[in-house]
Amino acid sequence: MSKTFVTANRLTDGLVVFRTADGAWSTAYADAALYDDSAAEVAAASSEATVVVGVYAVEVEQAEDGSWQPLTTRERIRVLGPSIAYQRSA
């Protein structure tokens, strides 16, 4: 069985944000609300043009550990951030 979450990039800093159950945005994936049908939520979120950019829904599946994970590598990387240690000597 699959569900979806709703995501976008935040206008001010471009960071990935997730739609929460109370209709706010969070940078933490753990706060993402899961929907059986997210069409209405995507439509509502898309009207927040001074808050976010590029609203869309991502399909997720439940992993063995019970967590909900995106189906594609692209979306998994988007949730987790770059897979590399990018601040070499920082």
Next chain:
Amino acid sequence: MYRYDEFDHAVVAARVDEFSSQVARRLSGELTEEQFRPLRLMNGVYLQLHAYMLRVAIPYGQLSSRQLRMLAHIARTYDKGYGHFTTRQNIQYNWPQLCDIPAALADLASVEMHAIQTSGNCIRNTTSDPFAGVAADEVTDPRPWAEIIRQWSTIHPEFTYLPRKFKIAISAGEEDRAAVAFHDIGIRIVRNDAGEIGFKVLVGGGMGRTPRVGRVITEFLNPTELLGYLESILRVYNLHGRRDNKYKARIKILVDALGIDEFRRQVEVEWAHLRGSEVEVPASEIERIHSYFVPRELPARPEAPAEFLAARQQNAAFARWVDANIINHRVPGYAGVTITLKPAGGIPGDVTADEMDAIADLADRFGFSELRATKDQNLVLPSVAQEDLLPLWQELVSLSLAEGNHGLINDMITCPGLDYCALANARSIPLAQEISTRFADLERQANIGPLTLNISGCINACGHHHVANIGILGVDKHGDEAYQLVIGGDARDSAAVAQISGPGYSQEKIVDAVETTVNTYLAQRTGAEETFIETFRRIGLAPFKEALNAAR
């Protein structure tokens, strides 16, 4: 080095003000994202996977130490403390906040830098040979001509909304070091039989989903006619380039459709109107621009000094670095130095702010405060006394940037890939790290010899996989990453597009496939003097295919 005049300063300052206002209007909601997007792109601001990205222009790759320190300041103040040098001799930052970008652009303007035309469907940063002005093999310094093109193409009102982006490269070395054959327009400065300098112009080269080697449109163009001729090419393209299909909108597709002869005819019809017009650069202006690039009076320094020769004999790591990373300078006693940003296991082209500052210090100490960014994602100190090579190398050792791997397998071009890029299908950087770790032994790299290995995370080919001796292309296989291996590309005058070696590989298998390809070359070469590409040209793809299939 060119210095801004009052017009340059005014143009850049006005653009900072204009873009600051556009950002404010976007944040307030006065501009929609649809309206704002083309405006931010014209100022080098992308929205990537995790954040905005700011691409800063480094015209024909030339940088002063003061400018590099400013790039470090930008990384530290507005980003996460690092930057990424690109194949277009630019630098990009992966984490700037939109609300900070106007301030970053104002800081850049204070050292005569900007992000204008680093994106969008316009004429991008003109690229050139990183050793322009110092290489022993060059016909003339291409930088004055690159600067003339920069001034002509900056905010050119007719060419601000082209069908697609447009890239120009110019080089003048006996050996092309700017991949001119793979640009929308590639210019080689040549000398004719009468000893006069002129331009051989190629058009319709490019990578992406339709890789093409540029076709010769004119063998010899008089210098004063350059801008009239470029303008004629751009006009034909602007008029007939396809705007209905993004994937068919580059000039190479138009040149394919018309054929080079018909394309040339149309350009010449246009040129007949422009020849002798005000578009042509007056001799006085050519002279004025050249005056900024008068060769530096280098103090006399000993040629092949004893200490340098002794160190080269006694220190294998230094000797390797000298063999790979040094080129001949036009002035005896000097050398051109490549600082490869490719430590084993590192991220190709990434430099931290602290490293930028340290390299700027080295440029001050050993290199007349001058640097270049290269299309291979490295930095260059164009003029270093041979006597100073050892102390310079020792400083680079302490920065972990002293590997003598320039032009060898670990000197990879790698796009940001799926770790950052919204267009990518697969990751590039982790693969580059795995390959450079596998081939970390410098003796092994030197034994393999000159070899280009480039990685792109998608068919847009930002990682130049088409022109690599060994190229890797990331593809999407049902939402997972997969990689195609291509062989036999060449970015130089002997330009060639690499050929597909067979079915794709998983992430787990692709590095083994690279090793099989390298081992096949080693087994087949006639001797150490036959390079990978020479062997490939002699034996063709079949033996590589066979070995790769056997190893599957």
